[in-house]
Amino acid sequence: MTEKVKVRIDGEVIAATAGQTILEVARANDKYIPALCYMEGLSAVGACRLCMVEVAGVARLLPACTTPVQEGLSVNTTSPQLHSYRKIALELLLVERNHTCAVCVSSGHCELQSLAQEHGVTHVRYPYNYPKLGVDTTHPRYVLDHNRCILCSRCVRTCAEIEGAHVWDVAGRGIQSRLVSELQRPWGEATSCTSCGKCVQACPTGAMAEKGWGVEEMTKRRTVVSRLSSMREGM
């Protein structure tokens, strides 16, 4: 599908290819729409709901990451309502688990943290859940800290779609959902894991990190995934 279409994003007319999603078109044209579960090179799942946008003529809000563009589509990426909903979503993520930036390896390089700053989340209006969660340190090179996981499933998709190992998945449901490796085997004992570490690079927070780093020291190399993805598609 290479049909060219014209769409409007925040009033600006932009040329796009039919079949692209709103988020793809926006990112390609330097239009900012916040997102956490979206990652270039992976299938889009529409789970974080931060990329909700207003589309002219559609009564409800639509996720930019999974809504394909059509000729004449007109999108609003910001509004007071969208801002307030995004802020609530970020607050919900912050109270769901134990996000303590001050002791986190990813502090300063964390997507959740920067989105919270960007949206003016100075405090949360909901009570903290303080769940008792473990840290999986069984892998020789990497560590998984459930306290910092936001269940975006970027690691799940990276492992399944790029590496082809599908070590990760989400078990349980609702507020009890947990990231699991293999069939709840500790990461270090997961025989399907190739130790490629791409999941660690894909993780937006400090939930997955390389061992050996201190507070604020873990930076991630995100481009590797989209590069691998385009190499595979090129093959």
Place this chain on the structure above:
Amino acid sequence: MMIQDFAAFSAVREAGLAKLLPSKPRIAVGMGTCGSGNGAEAVYHAFASEIDARGLAVQLVPVGCFGFCAEEPLVSVWVPGRPLLMLHRVQPNHVDEILNGLGNGRMPPAEIVLCKIEEWDHLTGHVKYGLGYPDVPSWNEIPFFNGQVKIVLRNCGLINPDDIEEYIAIGGYQALYKVLIDQNPAAVIEQIKAAKLRGRGGAGFMTGTKWEFLAKAPGPEKYLICNADEGDPGAYMNRNEIEGDPHALIEGMAIAGYVTGTARGIIYVRAEYPLAVMRIERAIEQARAYGMLGENVLGRGFSFDLETVEGAGAFVCGEETALIASLEGQAGRPRTRPPFPAQKGLYGKPTNINNVETWYNVAPIVSKGPAWFTETGSAKSAGTKVFSLVGKVHSTGLVEMPLGTPLAKFIYDIGEGGTNGRDIKAVQTGGPSGGCIPADMFDTPVDYETLAQLGSIMGSGGMVVMDEDNCMVDVARYFIEFTHSESCGKCVPCRVGLDKALKILNGFTTGTATREDIDAVDELSRMIRDTSLCQLGMSAPNPVLTSLRHFRHEFEDHILAKRCRAGVCEDLALSPCENSCPLHMNIPRFLQLYKEQRVEDAFLSVILDNPLPASTGRVCQHPCDDRCRRAGIDAPVNARDVHRLIADEILLTEKFEPMIQKVIERQQPTTDHQVAVVGAGPTGLACAYYLALLGHSVTVFESRPQAGGMLRYALPEYRLPKKVLDKEIELIERLGVKFQFNVSVGDGVSLNDLANQFDSVFLAIGTWKEGWVYLPGTELTGVMPALPFLEGVARNDKVPVGKNVVVIGGGNAAIDSARTARRLGADVTIVYRRERKDMPAIPEEIEAAEHEGAKVVYLAAPHRIVGDKNGKVRALEAVRTKLGEFDSSGRRRPVPTDEVIRIDCDTVILAVGEKVDPDFCKASGLKVKEDGTIEVDRYSLETSRDRFYAGGDLITGASNVSNAMGIGKKAARNIDKRLMGLERVANLIPDFEYEMETPEEPGESPRHVPGEMPASQRVLSYAEVSLGLTAVAAREETFRCLRCDIRSVER
């Protein structure tokens, strides 16, 4: 027997008819899950063994449910040539008599005969059972079925679901045959579109359009899915449809298979429906054997087959993309659309999903045409919808009604109103994701658009009725708890948002939430609704949003007054009786103290909760009776008469004087605050009493010469002897309350004077202005309002009453007037425009009036009063009324007929309600509402003027003694709180130590009721009618209390 041509089809049809209408009697037992749960299996086996033992020529078959679940087990009995007789609540011990009747033509016992069916339109065919049984109502003459239109349920409960031949006999599979012969799929899709059939799973998408998408999608691999994953609490229509008529589902899917070019169908059914699974699987096997499924269906070269897949019970798997994921063996989590299932569905192939009920409409539309289908229902929503009507409604069951039917029809006509006469408060439509619609909106037509406008949804058709015992905050909390635990966890708003919403709502049910939490949960709910990924999240906040919209006051009550009116939220109530008592008397405590034979302590407990315990013990409306859990065993505890006796044992004996000292001991240190109370009725007395106990200096202004208000001047002596009231007032005076009689506000003292002299002013002027109906003839001599009449008698004035008195009205004042007039020697007739159960008067009082010889004419509205030439009353003419539509109070509105009745009389007493006389507050800075009552803050009772409070009938309109006193007590608490800056009422109660043990397994023991004077003697004097309980009976009564105030039991 494989059917490959029309001759074979006809032969099967004949064979089926011979089973449906055999030459011998046929007995069909309703054996759906509802029937079996009520003992239908035992009934069936009793029939089987008895028929076998007697060697009777009787055909016995199991059928599905006919819909009236409250009356299961349903059994239908047919004797050739006679109507089908539907029996209800059949037990194995009825079997003998039913079978005997078959031989000698005798009817089964009358109490189990429900209705008859002379002929039945199966839509695809017509069955004539026969005529007869003139005394038995036809099925649609009984309220539950009246107005129902059975399209989806056309066969349920009448044919054997396990026998394909019976289905073919009533025209089944003919529509499929026709479609296969016509070979015009596009025309069938057009028919479905023209019929405006919309998805019955809740979303209401046009079924024809969906089929068209699938028909146009590239093949050959496509799928049809039937969504039978019915998981809503309180909804079970899909289960009963499959259990009662599985072949109609198969036929609908096979037709869709042909017209959309699809060869495979899957029925995704809940594993929790084992009977439905068994019946549909058996039906599929039979359909294959008869050539309705498989290769070369009906010899027409079309191939289609069905399989069932059992869902593991996740609610979210009712969402189509989650259902598809589940079928593919993945975790049941929804995904975003697009792509839609019609483009990329099961295994990435084009797929169409319809709800069970949608498929049931297909065959009738094909046979009878779209024009026939659109005759039923509303303009935008054609056809019918099956609802499961459950909850606090008298008749529960499956109800199939045309779309667009008003809610009132379901609840008051079909469901016959609330259980045990309780007032219905709301109905929740659409399962856990639906919304709550309040009773005053029951004229709402039930269709997709209107429900959506009210913030609710049609859903799959659950209809849960709630009454005054349901707390709407708790209902909202319950449904959020459900959707929260069924959330798949994929998207943030649903996973975390519902968890937070639940925590906030928990705060309301425990009374710990704040005003800000109302806004917080409202905003969060909107966010969840607007941003969630799938329909579960998008609709989950509906119960909260609609409850906040329609029942915001309940949320406010929980946090601002720490009050759950329904008594559901246990943290906010001591016990159901305490919660229902306007004075919040600690009823279990005084019962227990009396049980321990500590009469003084019991009295102290009573008097500190209620300053007029002997008076209220005689005349209270006793709401505690309605809430008493003992009613579930035998009858409610008679708390009212026990506290009457406790009060009498002290007030009317030499124990009075020492007890006064004990009450004074509880008095708080004197403050320097002065409070004025205007009005010495029950409201004013209660307020003055508590303020005095709290140490304030209180002056009561009263326009009449004595205190007591309505208690003294409106309640007749035979109900409340004034010597009892005098003692109670004496106690209040002894606490230091000063009375100024014969002073009325505006006249003797102005509101400004009061404002200058007192720190706070409490206004409690009752409703002394008699309501007046303007009838021709009210100017005649002999017409009088009830209050002046009662007051005149109470003062021993000479009241001009004739020999024949008519009382108009149905409240307590009407009954009191009638009984007083009887004592004056008159013949009395009460005329009331509604039915007896609608009368606001206390039921025991109505009964007593009748015993004393008063006649009551119900359903008659006064029309005019006829006078003679001297201007005196001669007769009353009244128009007979009949009951019409339900009004917003849930009572049927009386509608006048042409019939006029005439009652000869010389006196007419009007008791049509009393009103506030708001003249005194002109230019006083007090805001007056349209009905004449004074506007106050609901929680603090403060008026629009600073330091002025108002209460009693002045703010509520005419009410009753206990309600009035409850408000007086609340006013005292608020006035004291404002003066002293802290809550002090609880300090008045001493630490009573008493046993905290629940009774061992309570057995049945009857309620003790006080003896009464015989009616013949009663009318001769004003002596008190009720003799009260004896001390022995009262103590025995205390043993009946179940001690709901005790929370945890260690055993």
